[in-house]
Amino acid sequence: MHEQLGVVLNSTLMVLLAPTLVVLILGIISRLRRKPYPPGPRGLPIIGNLMMADQLNHRGLAKLAQSYGGLFHLKMGFVHMMVVSSPEVARQVLQVQDNIFSNRPETIAINYLTYGGADFVFAHCGPFWRMMRKLSVMRLFSRKRTETWQSVRDEVDHIVKVLSGRVGSPVNIGEHVFNLTKNVIYRAALGTKMSDGQDKFLAVLQELSQLFGALNIADYIPLLKWADPNGLSDRLVKARSTLGGFIDPIIDDHLKKKKAVNGHVKQENKVEDDFDIVDELLNFYTEDDKVHQQDSQDIKLTRNNIKAIIMDITFGATETVAWTIEWAITELLSNPEYMDRVQQELTRVVGLNRRVEESDLDKLPFFKCCMKETLRLHPPIPLLLHATSNDAIIGGQYYIPKQSQVLVNTWAIGRDPNSWSDPDRFKPERFLDESAPEIKGKDFEFIPFGSGRRSCPGMGLALFTLEICAVNLLHCFTWELPDGMKPSELNMDETFGLTISKMSRLVAVPSHRLLCPLNS
Numbered sequence: 001m002h003e004q005l006g007v008v009l010n011s012t013l014m015v016l017l018a019p020t021l022v023v024l025i026l027g028i029i030s031r032l033r034r035k036p037y038p039p040g041p042r043g044l045p046i047i048g049n050l051m052m053a054d055q056l057n058h059r060g061l062a063k064l065a066q067s068y069g070g071l072f073h074l075k076m077g078f079v080h081m082m083v084v085s086s087p088e089v090a091r092q093v094l095q096v097q098d099n100i101f102s103n104r105p106e107t108i109a110i111n112y113l114t115y116g117g118a119d120f121v122f123a124h125c126g127p128f129w130r131m132m133r134k135l136s137v138m139r140l141f142s143r144k145r146t147e148t149w150q151s152v153r154d155e156v157d158h159i160v161k162v163l164s165g166r167v168g169s170p171v172n173i174g175e176h177v178f179n180l181t182k183n184v185i186y187r188a189a190l191g192t193k194m195s196d197g198q199d200k201f202l203a204v205l206q207e208l209s210q211l212f213g214a215l216n217i218a219d220y221i222p223l224l225k226w227a228d229p230n231g232l233s234d235r236l237v238k239a240r241s242t243l244g245g246f247i248d249p250i251i252d253d254h255l256k257k258k259k260a261v262n263g264h265v266k267q268e269n270k271v272e273d274d275f276d277i278v279d280e281l282l283n284f285y286t287e288d289d290k291v292h293q294q295d296s297q298d299i300k301l302t303r304n305n306i307k308a309i310i311m312d313i314t315f316g317a318t319e320t321v322a323w324t325i326e327w328a329i330t331e332l333l334s335n336p337e338y339m340d341r342v343q344q345e346l347t348r349v350v351g352l353n354r355r356v357e358e359s360d361l362d363k364l365p366f367f368k369c370c371m372k373e374t375l376r377l378h379p380p381i382p383l384l385l386h387a388t389s390n391d392a393i394i395g396g397q398y399y400i401p402k403q404s405q406v407l408v409n410t411w412a413i414g415r416d417p418n419s420w421s422d423p424d425r426f427k428p429e430r431f432l433d434e435s436a437p438e439i440k441g442k443d444f445e446f447i448p449f450g451s452g453r454r455s456c457p458g459m460g461l462a463l464f465t466l467e468i469c470a471v472n473l474l475h476c477f478t479w480e481l482p483d484g485m486k487p488s489e490l491n492m493d494e495t496f497g498l499t500i501s502k503m504s505r506l507v508a509v510p511s512h513r514l515l516c517p518l519n520s
């Protein structure tokens, strides 16, 4: 009897163990046969390289790339992280194998702040993202729409008027340009300016940047979710609810307006220019909260989708443009010879008897070079966040597993000494050269707007706003540093987060430059 039981147990064990053993052996064989991971610093068991968390920013990662090369590997707990710092590997990832490398990482912060992945910027490359991409290129940020955005012109006129009332005294340029871009984006996206709660809104955008960029240990070792040493959970709840407090009433107002309009005239009869981005999105609105966009072929947007997309736009568009304008003026103040050269070009092309017009922009090549050089040295999004949807091999030699996080360090690429001479110096004339890299994402040495399928769909609007604002500030005013400060004393420190900005806002003293009144 006992013998029989033993035989039954043995054969049951064999049946259970055999497949496990086969899987194990196959796993070991395939591990031995597969290509190695890219090089990288050795980590500890289980936590891997998590101890290097303080180096996970564009500068720290650029330093590591000097030791480990254009593609290196970090093991963050259970997650593989690949860091790309050379133009050639960036081309592989963003162009050659973009079908594998175009997802976004899923972190607790991204998931929570986007209402469970209901947005566009952080959506994986599925049918929903494709539809949103089409909608954004054709309608939301189309060239035609951008050019008709009266808000840019109005806001530039406003800033010039305000500053001309402040000549001779120090003004906070950073704050003024942030207000300008915020009003431009708000009017274009939401059809309204924000009058109240401005400081709170700026604070929440900065908090979002920190939260999206913050390292949360629970993303890498889920068992440690309870620990939350930096109190991120509370900050996430607070940030989402504050942002919701701004966006919900705007959606409600638009819904009310839409109902009223539908009651009288058909929506199609509305003039397109009256349409803001919320109006566009509400054309696809469904009250059914259960529609899950990632799987759907038709665009149907729930309230959470619309809230998350509005967050994308207000967050992605406001800071990026504002901080680029601030860096451009900062670099010109810290390099007075280039400030002179830009203003001489403006005097020659436009003259001192009128304001600069949009049609003048193409006749100002040196000014345009200064904007490109600013984006090379200070790309507002220094690390592109991608993830793999499948296993991949890079350069025929390195293995990148499915669901790896992939960080493309555009900051390091823009300062790569193999591509740029004197890479850390502001030298706008390098872009006068006909063979200089283009900004549109085809030349991988210079990708401030990314490249390929996940590249920035707002580039046209961003460049238009950046150029028209910066050129007006430079044409209408001469700028000096306050209290006899020398250019070399300007604070060039940066913040770290998903977007980078100057650590302290730029303050300078304007004086009149033109011979005509500034409202002409």
Ligand code: HEM
Residues within 6 Å of the ligand: 120, 121, 122, 133, 136, 141, 312, 313, 316, 317, 318, 320, 321, 324, 379, 380, 381, 384, 385, 386, 447, 448, 449, 450, 451, 453, 454, 455, 456, 457, 458, 459, 461, 462, 463, 466
């Ligand atoms: C100087 C200003 C700006 C810069 C440098 C910039 C740069 C970028 C970069 C680097 C990306 C990510 C590319 C990638 O992951 O591979 C991106 C994505 C995006 N940007 Fe911009 N951007 C700017 C302004 C804007 C503006 C004004 C808008 C909208 C009005 C906008 C909308 C978006 C959207 C929706 C995405 C996500 C696209 C996707 O995931 O498919 N950006 N931008």
